[in-house]
Amino acid sequence: MKIIQTDLLCVGAGLAGERVAIEAADNGFSVICLSIVPARRSHSSAAQGGMQAALGNSAMGEGDSPDVHFADTVKGSDWGCDQEVARLFVDAAPIAMRQMAFWGVPWNRVVPGEQTYYKGGKPFTAFEKPENEGLIHSRNFGGTAKWRTCYTSDGTGHCVLYTLDNRAAQMGVSVIDKVEAIALIHDGDTCMGVIARCLKTGELTAYLAKATLIATGGFGRIYRESTNAVICDGGGLITALDTGVVPLGNMEAVQFHPTGIVPTDILVTEGCRGDGGTLLDKNEYRFMPDYEPDKAELASRDVVSRRMTEHMRKGLGVPSPYGDHLWLDIRHLGEAHIRTKLREVDEICQSFLGVDPVYQLIPVRPTQHYSMGGVRTNKDGAAYGLKGLFSAGESACWDMHGFNRLGGNSLAETVVAGMIIGGKIVEFLKGSETVIKTASVRDAMDKQNARIADLVACKNGSENPYTVRNAMFDSIMKGAGIFRNGKDLETCVAELQEILGRARRVGLRSNGKGANPELTMALKIEGMVKLALCVAYGALKRTESRGAHTREDFPERNDRDWLTRTLATWADGADLPTLNYEPATHVFEMPPGDRGYGGGKIIPMNG
Amino acid sequence: MGRTLTFNIFRYNPSDPASSPHMDKFTLDETERMTLFIALNRIREEIDPTLMFDFCCRAGICGACAMVINGRPGLACHTKTKEMPAEITLMPLPVFKLVGDLSVDTGTWFRGMYQKVESWVHTDKKFDPKAQEERMDNALAEQIYELDRCIECGCCVGACGTALMREDFLGAVALNRLARFILDPRDQRTEKDYFDIVGTDEGIFGCMGLLACEDVCPKQIPLQEQLGKLRRKMALAAVKNILPKFLKKDF
Numbered sequence: 031m032k033i034i035q036t037d038l039l040c041v042g043a044g045l046a047g048e049r050v051a052i053e054a055a056d057n058g059f060s061v062i063c064l065s066i067v068p069a070r071r072s073h074s075s076a077a078q079g080g081m082q083a084a085l086g087n088s089a090m091g092e093g094d095s096p097d098v099h100f101a102d103t104v105k106g107s108d109w110g111c112d113q114e115v116a117r118l119f120v121d122a123a124p125i126a127m128r129q130m131a132f133w134g135v136p137w138n139r140v141v142p143g144e145q146t147y148y149k150g151g152k153p154f155t156a157f158e159k160p161e162n163e164g165l166i167h168s169r170n171f172g173g174t175a176k177w178r179t180c181y182t183s184d185g186t187g188h189c190v191l192y193t194l195d196n197r198a199a200q201m202g203v204s205v206i207d208k209v210e211a212i213a214l215i216h217d218g219d220t221c222m223g224v225i226a227r228c229l230k231t232g233e234l235t236a237y238l239a240k241a242t243l244i245a246t247g248g249f250g251r252i253y254r255e256s257t258n259a260v261i262c263d264g265g266g267l268i269t270a271l272d273t274g275v276v277p278l279g280n281m282e283a284v285q286f287h288p289t290g291i292v293p294t295d296i297l298v299t300e301g302c303r304g305d306g307g308t309l310l311d312k313n314e315y316r317f318m319p320d321y322e323p324d325k326a327e328l329a330s331r332d333v334v335s336r337r338m339t340e341h342m343r344k345g346l347g348v349p350s351p352y353g354d355h356l357w358l359d360i361r362h363l364g365e366a367h368i369r370t371k372l373r374e375v376d377e378i379c380q381s382f383l384g385v386d387p388v389y390q391l392i393p394v395r396p397t398q399h400y401s402m403g404g405v406r407t408n409k410d411g412a413a414y415g416l417k418g419l420f421s422a423g424e425s426a427c428w429d430m431h432g433f434n435r436l437g438g439n440s441l442a443e444t445v446v447a448g449m450i451i452g453g454k455i456v457e458f459l460k461g462s463e464t465v466i467k468t469a470s471v472r473d474a475m476d477k478q479n480a481r482i483a484d485l486v487a488c489k490n491g492s493e494n495p496y497t498v499r500n501a502m503f504d505s506i507m508k509g510a511g512i513f514r515n516g517k518d519l520e521t522c523v524a525e526l527q528e529i530l531g532r533a534r535r536v537g538l539r540s541n542g543k544g545a546n547p548e549l550t551m552a553l554k555i556e557g558m559v560k561l562a563l564c565v566a567y568g569a570l571k572r573t574e575s576r577g578a579h580t581r582e583d584f585p586e587r588n589d590r591d592w593l594t595r596t597l598a599t600w601a602d603g604a605d606l607p608t609l610n611y612e613p614a615t616h617v618f619e620m621p622p623g624d625r626g627y628g629g630g631k632i633i634p635m636n637g
Numbered sequence: 638m639g640r641t642l643t644f645n646i647f648r649y650n651p652s653d654p655a656s657s658p659h660m661d662k663f664t665l666d667e668t669e670r671m672t673l674f675i676a677l678n679r680i681r682e683e684i685d686p687t688l689m690f691d692f693c694c695r696a697g698i699c700g701a702c703a704m705v706i707n708g709r710p711g712l713a714c715h716t717k718t719k720e721m722p723a724e725i726t727l728m729p730l731p732v733f734k735l736v737g738d739l740s741v742d743t744g745t746w747f748r749g750m751y752q753k754v755e756s757w758v759h760t761d762k763k764f765d766p767k768a769q770e771e772r773m774d775n776a777l778a779e780q781i782y783e784l785d786r787c788i789e790c791g792c793c794v795g796a797c798g799t800a801l802m803r804e805d806f807l808g809a810v811a812l813n814r815l816a817r818f819i820l821d822p823r824d825q826r827t828e829k830d831y832f833d834i835v836g837t838d839e840g841i842f843g844c845m846g847l848l849a850c851e852d853v854c855p856k857q858i859p860l861q862e863q864l865g866k867l868r869r870k871m872a873l874a875a876v877k878n879i880l881p882k883f884l885k886k887d888f
């Protein structure tokens with residue numbers, strides 16, 4: 031058996047994983063990061079918009095402070111977040127951004143004097159103070175009182191990830207790519223590392239560590255339509271759930287974005303609608319004003335996504351080989367505007383669709399975008415249930431996002447959490463010795479070897495893993511998409527339970543040798559269906575609407591009964607998760623109130 | 638539409654003793670707005686589950702899907718079948734180690750590259766969490782970003798004659814990376830430090846200047862301009878007697 035040992039093992043080398051790794055390496059510990067793809071291809075690189083921190087350098091950010099950022103974050107979460115964590119986050123965010131600058135991120139900077147900016151397609155001017163020249167600039171993002179999103183042109187995630195990966199290389203962090211963690215090594219009490227499969231050779235290795243971090247990003251790929259990279263399939267979360275003792279928090283909280291392009295679900299920016307783009311149905315009829323007379327296309331992300339779905343359910347979507355969609359029309363904005371102010375959209379349409387948005391309609395549909403749920407941790411980033419296990423980034427439910435994450439707050443979370451949780455892991459590493467039990471390592475390895483042998487031999491059956499996955503896609507999109515209701519969720523849960531049975535009977539058509547992609551899928555599919563069940567079952571039980579979780583049959587946000595966080599664990603052999611609940615927050619810096627957007631009634635806490 | 642597409646795909650699984658390098662033929666009915674991302678996934682899911690290839694972002698951002706498409710290195714995710722002939726030949730990128738079929742190991746190559754050029758800010762300053770950020774001119778920040786846009790897809794390396802011939806050649810991508818740090822005032826390395834890294838045949842003087850790299854770069858990074866600047870800068874550095882040993886060399 032191949033064994034590799036280290037102090038800290040980061041499963042994931044996106045922004046969260048690498049930021050934690052750097053903190054530990056900086057303190058003299060040995061660190062290994064595992065990643066399915068070269069670190070720089072991690073999904074963090076796809077974020078173009080930017081990251082929030084209350085620096086208050088720009089004219090439109092003047093008067094910003096961590097307190098204002100805190101209020102925006104808690105409101106954004108629809109009071110579902112842990113307020114202690116939100117406070118830690120907003121206070122540390124400015125330091126994290128400055129540190130990124132120190133390490134080499136080419137942030138856009140303040141240019142003094144009168145500057146032209148755009149809002150709602152209209153130009154306006156603002157005066158940037160000469161004394162702020164050269165400080166980090168910020169742009170506007172939805173749901174915030176001040177402009178606070180730090181950015182590097184249209185490549186924020188890319189630049190920040192490259193800078194962190196450079197820093198990791200400098201600090202001697204060892205990044206091993208094309209490796210996939212498939213199980214945690216533990217004894218029900220302490221985590222001792224992972225069993226990972228090499229995606230170049232198929233070989234299994236036991237990585238042993240005093241501390242293990244899950245930083246595997248989102249699990250959007252349990253949905254067919256997702257803006258996420260194809261590797262965002264919840265692998266890290268599955269290893270946690272499979273322990274039976276580590277709970278996943280708020281899995282039912284899934285964010286959708288209105289305008290993913292069809293067929294590949296690449297995101298086109300909200301700026302299209304902001305600048306005056308409209309949504310049309312199969313008759314090229316503009317339907318949004320019928321549903322939202324005031325705001326029409328400019329209602330918030332979740333509202334527009336819901337209305338689009340509702341309209342398609344009436345049979346008014348445009349049929350295509352990839353399923354129904356709607357049209358986004360920006361033709362009336364004109365060539366000059368589209369080729370300059372919406373350059374990125376123009377490029378996406380031309381490169382991926384062969385559509386010229388100056389003359390043609392853009393096919394779009396609401397698309398899964400962000401997973402608020404994940405491995406439940408405390409404010410130090412330590413997972414519930416196992417000693418020595420931590421989580422950070424999108425894979426974690428550290429819980430500063432509650433039921434709805436604000437644009438720009440996720441990228442910022444990765445590095446801020448990385449800094450804070452990295453520090454806590456350093457304390458942990460200094461303070462304790464982990465005893466690695468050879469029996470636990472051998473058991474974990476034997477179990478994975480046996481699983482692979484069974485899949486190759488079709489011992490449990492010969493269901494095709496891709497067919498099973500497609501069945502899961504159909505079921506979850508129908509039942510636990512943007513709109514939810516008791517009846518559809520019940521159907522969805524029942525269907526997914528049946529699909530779980532099939533997932534347990536998959537077998538390979540091929541021999542499974544080397545980097546075999548069919549085996550990769552087969553090893554993961556049961557876990558993916560379990561994640562889908564955590565989402566659907568959690569959504570069925572949560573009889574209220576909060577943030578991105580919308581129950582048509584329970585339209586109120588119910589603070590009296592549901593100011594709680596769902597915790598889902600999975601007992602060995604069960605075909606449903608066990609759900610428990612804890613208070614959403616122990617500390618109230620800001621008592622529950624109205625978000626100020628999105629509408630909806632609230633049942634008060636002591637109502 | 639209505640075309641039937643034929644894909645000729647290079648096949649070899651080095652981990653399977655029974656496998657030997659050959660080409661396989663697959664056919665698919667073309668659908669509207671089809672890209673190679675869609676086509677390859679359909680082939681894998683409907684016809685041959687063993688087909689190895691890499692995609693990640695499928696949005697032209699991560700660089701995972703570079704391969705040789707009808708003889709030319711490019712990103713498969715933003716290649717539309719509509720713009721291709723009905724017969725499409727796909728090969729893995731050369732230079733990089735083959736993982737299997739169309740999948741290559743770019744990670745190891747690029748890690749080696751950035752260790753060689755020490756692709757990080759060299760400074761003796763210490764970060765002070767209480768201090769305001771150091772100021773930078775916005776135009777300069779944007780210039781650095783221009784060079785930072787490289788997605789390490791490897792197309793330029795795969796297209797480069799020198800890289801094919803000599804394994805130790807750093808390639809346009811490395812020289813561009815270095816140019817990025819030369820531009821960055823936070824990096825305190827001197828001309829001599831840079832010269833030590835690239836003032837050789839492995840570096841700037843191995844380049845034949847035939848531009849294949851820039852032609853295939855999906856991010857349209859001005860590689861040629863950077864190569865030119867670097868060549869002049871390094872030649873100057875040599876003349877300025879920074880490295881007398883180098884002056885003896887003929888270039």
Ligand SMILES: Cc1cc2nc3c(=O)[nH]c(=O)nc-3n(C[C@H](O)[C@H](O)[C@H](O)COP(=O)(O)OP(=O)(O)OC[C@H]3O[C@@H](n4cnc5c(N)ncnc54)[C@H](O)[C@@H]3O)c2cc1C
Nearest residue numbers: 042043044045046066074079211247265423424438440441
């Ligand atoms: C299109 C798009 C645009 C976005 N734009 C913004 C934005 O402008 N601002 C913002 O704040 N947020 C944005 N987000 C969200 C944000 O980008 C992500 O939430 C964030 O980057 C997640 O970072 P991470 O480090 O947690 O995970 P990732 O960057 O996804 O990294 C996950 C890592 O885990 C590895 N991994 C996964 N599974 C395994 C396994 N089983 N074994 C080993 N390794 C594994 C992967 O290889 C990878 O290295 C955007 C998201 C999308 C989809």
Ligand code: SF4
Nearest residue numbers: 797844845847848850
């Ligand atoms: S110009 Fe230089 S780096 Fe570019 S392809 Fe030619 S030899 Fe290679």
Ligand code: SF4
Nearest residue numbers: 787788790791793854
């Ligand atoms: S320079 Fe261009 S072609 Fe070369 S790796 Fe970077 S993005 Fe790819």
Ligand code: FES
Nearest residue numbers: 693695700702714
């Ligand atoms: S898959 Fe990311 S660039 Fe093609």
